[in-house]
Amino acid sequence: MSDATLAPASIRAETRPSVAVVIVTADSGESLRDCVRQALAESEVTELWIVDNASIDDVPRQVAGEWTADGRVHLLPQTRNLGFGAGVNRGARHTVADYLLILNPDCMLSPGSIGRLLNSLDRLPRAGLIGAVICDTEGRPDPASRRRDPLLARALATLTGRKQVEGVTVQGPWLSGPIACDAVSGALMLLPRVAWQAVGGFDEGYFLHCEDLDLCRRLRDQGYGVWLDGAVRVEHGKGGSSRHRPVFVSWHKHRGMWRWFRRHDPAARRLWLAAMVWSGIWLHFAAGLPSRWLAGWRHRRRPSSGLAGA
Structure with a gap:
């Protein structure tokens, strides 16, 4: 695979990058409303797709209706709960933007977050995915924002507290810039379209959980880098399901x-x-x-x- 294939589309001052946001929801409640509003406030977002996994709370339809005049918001209702990865794949197939932002419905972007992540990707020519530090409502970082592959030896070390073997969770301070890692949280993932297409999106054999670890691993197996930008913090309500x-x-x-x-x-x-x-x-x-x-x-x-x- 050539470096040209691995490199994301260049971000030049004269060429404004476009970002498609895909949000999968299944009775996620009112947090979806604020999530969509804050995502649309980012100037790079040219399209936003809400994939509704058979919600009964009617919130996805209401939210999409509120943004009809904007023209960027689209609703993809499903007749059953497809799972997270399959839902993202359905939404991604409709997108045309240069970049794909996978976002949980209870994630709240801070102003300028997308621009910062795009700039980081542009400085990392072999980057296939970048994530942010996911924080709770108190501002505490989630250790799952940056992880090692959960190999058996590492998982056992994490469970038993063995210090001789590195665990799944990466210990140490959060840096103020991009750092390479094995995996980031699926609550927020930004990918160049070329990288997403290279691996064919999420493995739909996962319904919920570990599909983010799998995607990061397959990207790395294809020669792409997975990165975390420690300067970007995103509030995540986490735990509805x-x-x-x-x-x-x-x-x-x-x-x-x-x-x-x-x-x-x-x-x-x-x-x-x-x-x-x-x-x-x-x-x-x-x-x-x-x-x-x-x-x-x-x-x-x-x-x-x-x-x-x-």
Whole structure:
């Protein structure tokens, strides 16, 4: 693969870059309204696609209707919940912009965030994807903003606290500029169209969770760089699906972990070890079932609780 193929489209002063935003929602609630408003405030956004995974709260239709006159907002209603990756793929097929921004419906962009990320990509000619530091509502960074591949040895080191082996989470201070990493959070990902097309988008074998790790790994396998810009902070409400449907989310998280392990971890070639990992993943899921079921039951009993989805 040539450097010309690997390089994102050049960002020149005389050529304004265009960005298509794709947001997948499934009963994500009112946060979608603010997410869309703040994304459209960024001058680089030329189109925004809301992929509605069969919501029943009617918010996606309302939000799209509010922006009809703007001309950039499009709604793609689905008859069933396709999952996150498949939903993004559906939306991306309709886009024509130079760059694709994958954004969670509860992510709130700060002014100038997209421009900063584009400038970082332009300085990194082999970059295929860049992310931002995802923060909670208190401004605390999420460690999942920057991760190593969850190889078995690293996952065990993280679980056991072993210091001799590097874990999945990258320790250390957040830098003020771009830094190469294995993976970033799928809550916000900005990619040049050429990189997205090179890997064919998300692997739809993942329904929810680990599809971001898989995308980053496949980009790197194709010779692209994955980067995090530590100077860009994005507020993420995080947890709507987990609060309302914790068992559903946990099931797909564990299923995604198993799929990633089989596809990318050399340890999966040893059948006895793969069998142990499979058993460990699903025993971990089973052990957490009572508490997750109880948490979901309590959330649904709250008068103000609304559906939230993947």
